[in-house]
Amino acid sequence: MSAAGVLRTLLETTLASSAAVLAVMVLRGVLRAGFGARIAYAAWSLVPAALVAVLLPAAGEGPTSAPALAFVAEASPWAFASEEGSTTNPAAWLLAGWLVGAVATGLWFAARQRGFWRALGHLRLRDDGMYQAETVAGLPAAVGVWRPRIIVPMDFDVRYDEEERVLLREHEHQHLVRGDLRFNATVVLLRCLFWFNPLLHYAARHFRQDQELSCDQRVLARHPASRRTYGEAMLKTQLATQPWPLGCHWGFCHPLKERIIMLKQPLPSFSRWLSGCVCVLALTLTGGYAAWAAQPNDAVAAHLSAGRILVTAVLRINDDEPTTTTFVTMPGQSLVIDGSANGHDWAIEGTVARGVGNQPDVLMFHSTIKRDGKVVATPRIGMLSGQPGMIRMGADPHAGGENDRIELHITLTAAGAGT
Template sequence: MDSAEFVRSLVETAIASSAAILLVMLLRRVLRAAFGARLAYAAWWLVPVAIIAVLLPAARDGAVPPSVQVLMQAVMPTTGSALDATSTADRSAWLFAFWLAGACASALWFLGQQRAFRRVLGRVQARGDGLFQAQSIAGLPAVMGVWRPRIVVPADFDDRYGPEERTLLREHERAHIRHGDLQSNALAVLLRCVFWFNPLLHAVARHFRHDQELACDQRVIARHPQARRCYGEAMLKTQLAAQPLPLGCHWGFSHPLKERIAMLKVPAPTKRRRLAGAAFLLVFGLASAYAAWAMQPGDAAAIPAGNIQVKLSLQIDDGAIQENTYVVPEGGRFVMSATAGGHEWNIDATAAPGKDELLMFDSRLSRDGKLMEAPKIGLRNGQPGVIQVGTDHSAAGGKFEGVRIEVTLTQSGPPVAVEANADPAAALAPPAYPRQAVEQKLDGTVMLLVDMDADGRVTGVQVDHAEPAGVFEAAAIEAAWKWRFTPARKDGKAVPGRVKVPVTFKADRPAAGSATPKA
């Protein structure tokens, strides 16, 4: 994944996570009243689920809201109006660097908070009952550590709390450990570092922690229903912390104790209500994840009108494959550069609409500034094609020597399906003779490389060479897409294949010139 694709994914997941957060904020109190605090806390998992859903392969024809399209087109490098590779790469690289600096700064900030809380505790010593005792009292008891959690109690733990209160406090912190609340807090910190630029994520962090504490309170009371009063008194005796604890759970950093104590009076939901709430949340979560996946734009949906998206994959000999994506105006020029084998390679190309719903890729391949080839290819919208310049020795157990270019051209709108000509009499219908060639009485030959599927339908057309260059290629490619072939057979079954088709243009033939393909 290059920097442009990373920034694109970052924007898409930020939009999806923000929508999920707003949804949770609307539902949390309703879920708490109907199914209990534990279900309201579980609803926060909709946020990472939405992020994962967006990272799955996109629905190409999803109905993206116009406002989302505008936002994505404004900030994502791959959907801008870049005229060449340099401007696109520079913009995406700067955005990636800016994001990385913010993510690192956020991580350092949270690390500073964690260390500040730890310093306030003073010396922490192990007790005989498996707990750890600090020299301070603020914000304790607390459980610290993501992978090896330990419960830390205040210096006056044995004096301030009675025996039953100490039992309930230990139960509370152990409930955090059993239900993975420390790992959930670590995930929340990670998301805040990744999406440091999203103020909504930071604003709702305290609501997430509050729902976490309410859920933990409900679990403890469910196991000790007769200890509500004692549990509430223990809350009132606890001192609020002066520092937040990002990676841990403690009794409070500005926790609304009034609401927590009021929740102790609410009867615990029955098992049937909890199951109904879990079923509702599961169905709702799956529906939300599907909506997030389906609403993300596919490649074609993110292309501004009047532009063509070009996906290029370049391989020199058997070296590493280098990929890039550009969005250029129709007929616009772009350049892809690569270094391989001690040489500087450049593809200087244009992409423009052609006839018969084809998109034309016209390129000049140079090595160290010297022109090597000028390959052209006509492609259907959204369908890949391959250009090979060199010799393929793979059939004899050798390697490919040369340049292999895979290109996909996509206009705004869904890809156009290939419709093969079903009329056998027109299976190799000749191409139209270019008017300019007729007037100048030009002859010529175009050697086409035609790919076909197992049904003989054309799936790709490439110019191998043409004489003279730049005269007859477009007409030959346009005709080739209408052809149909008898595919080769292997083990009695038709298989896809590639054939070379020479197309000869003779201006001195009847009917003001004609062209004849030979399969």
């Protein structure tokens, strides 16, 4: 895939993920109140669903194979022609900047994670299968993506009584069995890829809040008579000063008051939970379909036979509505865009060629504009595959005639450029 293609995919996934995040942020409170914290947490599945949907092949019909295209427009004598286009590749510089940002963000997360691991000191395996650290801040916690483990503070047996220790272990165990550590690693990966999107970083905080509330609800479902003890264990837990990027632990940026309030609320019934699952499934499928259907249908160039070129032209005459046409051609094959208007016959004859000078990747579009068989302009434009260019022409303002103008936005995509 070309640099321009990567950037376009990045833009499309950014828009899709942002829309999904906004939808979840709006609905999470309603879902939690109506169906419980577990359903609100499950609603975040809309974000990866939207991302995957955007990466699927777009819908729609493919381009026509006819080499000729006609249009009719008002016309007047042309006095000059201008062309705009670039054979440079600014997309490569933008792609390099994005890559630098993604790597820098990943290194920042890695440094934080390494710092937290080093702060734990020596980890001692306990008889109950958990590990005991030489510190207390941010613990207990479930950490590790490839080798998940539960780590408790050095004063675990002193600070908590037996029932509280059972509840805390159950809480961290729920993180492990539900795969929350892998979900958190996915969030970190997305924050690295979309490091330039502040909305995603903001949403990560609320994702972790819903994760903890969901885990609390699961613990209470297994220990319904231990609400008070569970709340006391929360109050005893020392809040972490900084979060683990890849861990699940108590006190991570979620309001303690919100968790205590939830302890007083009855657990949702099975029917409410099931209704919530249906709502989340419908939300995910609808959002994913919307993201898939909204993407432009330009991936067809990846399926063209060798040597063919996909041409997308957007023509605008004066202030009229632009007309978009897509078709397939071969290098050197003549294209004719003709029509008649205002008593004159107009024809735009063009060919596409590969390479210019020492730049073999450039696609050239040579055109000849005729009125009543007489050549009035011969503009040409060069561009890289998949990058748009424009030819602008207009009447001479000093000739005293109407200031008619035409803009032709054209994109040439070589076969296989979308792969």
